[in-house]
Amino acid sequence: MTGPRDGGVLMEPFVPSDANPFDAAAAAHLLRRAAFGPAAPDELQRIAESGPAEAAKSIVRAPADRALEELDAMFDAIASADSIESLRSWWLLRMLRTKAPFREKLALFFHGHFATAHRKVQSARAMRAQAELFIEHGGGGFVLLTKQIVRDAAMLVFLDGAKSAKGRPNENLARELMELFTLGRGNYHEADIREAARALTGWRVDGPSAHFHAPSFDAGEKQIFGRRGNFNDNDVAELCVAQPACAKFVARKLLVFYVMPEPQAPFVDAFAKTLADEGFVLSRALELLFQSNGFYAAEARKCNIKSPVEFAVGLLRSLGGRVSGAALARAVAEMGQNLFDPPSVKGWDGGRAWIHPATWLARTNFAFEALGRGGPLEREFDAEEFVASDRRNANSADRALELLLQNGVAPDVREPIRRLEAAGLGGARAMLHAVVCLPEYHLN
Amino acid sequence: MNFDRRDFVKFGLGLPFASASARANGFFARPPREPAGERVLIILQMTGGNDGLNTCIPIEDDLYHRARPRLRIPKESAIRLDEHAGLHPAMHRLAEIYKNGEFAIIQNVGYPQPDRSHFRSMEIWHCGSTDPARADSGWIGKLNDSVDGGGRGAAALHVGSTELPLSLVGGRSVTPSLTKLDRALLAAGAAGAALAQTASVHRESKQSAWLARQASAAYEFSAKLKSAAAAGRTNVNYPNSPLAKKLYTISQLMNAGFDARIYYLEIDGFDTHAGEAQLHTLLLRELDESVAAFWKDIRSMHRERGVAMLMFSEFGRRLRENASGGTDHGAAAPVFLLGGGIRAGMHGDPPDLAHLDDGDVTMKIDFRRVYASAMRDWLDVDPSPVLDGAFPSLPLFS
Known part of the structure; x- marks a missing residue:
């Protein structure tokens, strides 16, 4: 169509x-x-x-997948170390196992939208609280989410809101709220940012949580988008979304x-x-x-380039089999998406920016490991068994192309892959590797 | 695999890393001066907006000291460069190199009508244009496009684990990126040949054709790196910092005869809205230690007359310090240049703090003149397909 x-x-x-x-x-x-x-x-x-x-x-x-609570509890048990590596593993394993992947996917959108980086926040617990906000409430109201994010501990640290106070407002959070979170350039004035920065004052961060500290709040009158009032952070979020x-x-x-x-x-x-x-x-x-x-x-159709997380999680969900979450987190980072550390407050550019020779090789090399046994990913996967498990179709290369790509590919592409399968020992792994390294597999 | 045999012939001989057609098109028409064919440009991006006023400090200007009661670097702490300026005390190694005539400072560099958004400002620097309609590809990408058939090898290399900076994105050309050599070698077992073969098949869909081109370039790149990784070690000790690691990778590649003409790397963290005194010192120290080690390494290879490093940031910072012990987004700032074949010293006047642009240092030198000089006078290429307008050279290269 x-x-x-x-x-x-x-x-x-x-x-x-x-x-x-x-x-x-x-x-x-x-x-x-x-x-x-x-x-x-x-x-x-x-x-x-x-x-x-x-x-x-x-x-x-x-509905939210209750079975994931076990994973959350496991993370809680080890999170005393406040480890960002564990947190990355926690989220990727949720994405792999969940029966409600829409929530995790939308949370991934918001992680790029309200982008916050651990390298500055330096608290895995605060980063987790933010991720949970996205997972729990991402599908709810955007106004509520915006209100929550401007008083979110990780965000307050990341964009210096925690350092902003009455008489010495810091404009960073107010600027990104308008430029990147709600309105885009050209839809506000510098004066709106200055005034909104005053309204966003009053928040302090203590460890992984934020709290309101009245003496730091600038309770005076502000003028934002032509409206006057003794606005606070909730009002700023509402005013922005109402534009x-x-x-x-x-x-x-x-x-x-x-x-x-x-x-x-x-x-x-x-x-x-x-x-x-x-x-x-x-x-x-x-x-x-x-x-x-x-x-x-x-x-x-087939016009979006998969992000590293979409590629890796998608591949592992369709293959099944055990994988080390920590190694998976390192792998997606190498492909260009280090979770909880987006390159800037603008998040990941995405699209073609995901792909260059080194990230492409990171994808092909990850796929090679994912299709094997052991290795850094501590994989439990048997390519021969995966291919053998479905013999309805006479040719397993064709079957793999159908299963993983759902549509025909050009005969010029199909032939070399069929030959790999015929090559004998290790043929199934090589064949599956060639399928998931097809450019078409990297398109959503 | 579909390698161009000519690339293999050139590789290791110190000849330019581009197709024969590129040379015919003029990119390498004039043989570089010294040493022939090996002139390299390194671009170091200081991401976040480096505080130029606290890097190259107007130590004699009272307006500076008054505007920054907490953050100012006192005259006696700075390393004096001339009658106006001093370098931040964390940069004593680069100050030495400055005194040896291998470091230049270009003052008040920016563009008209400064934009205080990181993203827009970086985009302008990356694209070499203030026209949003030209923001689809970067200045180095455009340079590669103008000389390369598109997609076949690259004259530039990005060293870093971040996304490819927009400056390197071309309409057709592909610029690879890597952090460590051994991570960019293809692991494919039996499927290796099939991977290259399936990538080379013609595709109707624009997006899959583009991806296939990237895949082919990646397999080619991997084969070239395999040779480079086998060679090249250095005796110079590098500090243990992310920037030093990237510079070390460049040194290894150069030592191995990898023939990129442009290397691009980044150091992030210059967005010092708060707690700047400590943060900025750490960043400048990392810069100073890493670049000085790299320079020592380059000198030990006797390549100093063939290497130039340009250091820039998307903007400077506001003259007046803020209440969080930091500074907010500003406008013009100094650009730094390191090299054995450059005109070292101070270029341009000290910042005029009595005549600010909305609180920020006013631009005196358009950044595109710096780019034009590097392209025309260092790389021997015509900057006109890259820059939208005529930008005369500055006397930066000897």
Whole structure:
């Protein structure tokens, strides 16, 4: 479907037809974007059979996975060391094991949106509290989330809010709140930043938590976006999100993350309207996005380059088998995504910036380890068994291409991979390696 | 694998690392002066907005001392360079190099209508343009595009674990990036040949074709590094800092005959909104120790006349210190240049603190003149496809 450019139609529900069916490829598209890709063939089949609306609903509304509490408890037991390495492992293992991957994926979006780096915060516990805020409340209201983030301990340290006080406001947090979190450049004045910085004063950070310290708060009158009042941090968050520029700014960032690298203005406008109509409740807006014409349009398919986390977690979820979380965290860092340490407050640029020769080699080398046994990843995986477990298709190279890529690839690509399988001992591992190193596998 | 045999022939011979067509197009038309074909430009990005006023300090200016009651570096602590300026005390090794005639300071560098956003300002520096419409690729990327067939090898190398800086992003050319040599070698077992073969297949989809090109470049890069990693060790002791490790990697590569013309690396943390006195000292010390060790290494290789290092930041910082013991985003700042083939010393006047641009140092030298000088007078390439306008050289290179 090439899709009309009319924004209204783009956000209307996608109605499958013979020409544009809701097939395995469409279901895999949904699972790759809204979650971390299909974990097993039966999941793909179940989603494909349920139709776009039911499929979006089942993914977005999946209840929090209680089984992960065991993982949380394990982390608590070792977190006395306040170790960032353990924290990275904790989050990646959650992503690998969860039955509600939509939540983790959205939290990953917010980790890049409200980007905060441990190298400055220096508290794994504060970073964990922030990640939990995203996992628990990411799908809730964006206003509430913004209110929480400007008084979040990690954020207050990262953007110097904890050092800002009455009479000596620090503008860093106020500036990024407007420039990167809610409005974008050109949608505020320098004076708004100065005044908002005064309203954001009064917060102190003690270890992993923040608390309000009244004497540090500038309770005087401020003027922000032309409105006057004795505003505090909650008011600033509300004022920012209420600005007309906010819905478009957030809608565009969500579309870039979930749909396509360069969404056209009509799509952004239409989704911004959905977002505003749904009161900025992200789970509701995203559920509508995940069943829309724009989301399933031909130009939205296979156009996003997987982030290292999407690639690694997606691969491991579809392969199964034990993996060391700590080694996995190091591997994704080497691919260019060191969790809890985004390169700047702007988060990761993403898209083509993920890929250059060294990060590509990090991906191919990770895949090689992930398809083996032992090694730094402490893998328990048997490529021969994985390939042998499904013999419905006569040719396991074809089967692997279908399972991992859901669509045909050019014969020129298929042939060398088939030959690898025939090569004998170690052939299954080499064959699977060649499949997941195909450029197509790195597209969402 | 689809290697260009010519690349192998050139590799190790100290000839430029680019395709024959690139040379025909003029990138390397004039043989570099000294030593032939081995002139290297290193760009060190000081990320976050380095406080230029506390790096190259206007020690005789009362306006400086009055604006920074807490953060000022007193005249007697700074290392005096001339009648106006002193270097931060943490930079005593670079001060020595300055006195030896191998370090230059270019004052008040910036661009018109300064933008105080890190991202926009860095984007301007990265793209070599103040025009947002030209922000899709970087100045080194554009340079590679203008001389390279696109996607076949690279004249530049990024050393670091961060994302590829925009300055190195080209429309067609691919710039590799690495931290440690041994991590960039392909581990593929039996699939190695199949990987290269499947990457070389023609693709209709723009995004997969682009990815396939990156993959091919990566496999080629890995093969080249395999040779470089086998050679090259140095006797110079480097400090144990992230910056020193990256500079050491560059030294290893150069020693092994890896023939990139441009190396790009970053040191982060200069966004000193709070607690600047301590933080800035640590950063400048890391810079001083690491660069001085690297320079000693380069001298021991007798490559000092063929290496120049340009150090820049996206902006300077406000003259007036803030209430958190830091400084906020500013405008113009000094750029530093290290090399044996440069005109060392002070370029430009001291910052005019009586005539500020909205509280910040006013730009006197457009940063694109620095880029133009490096391209025209050091790399012997035409800067016009890269920069949108005519930017005359500064007398930076001898």
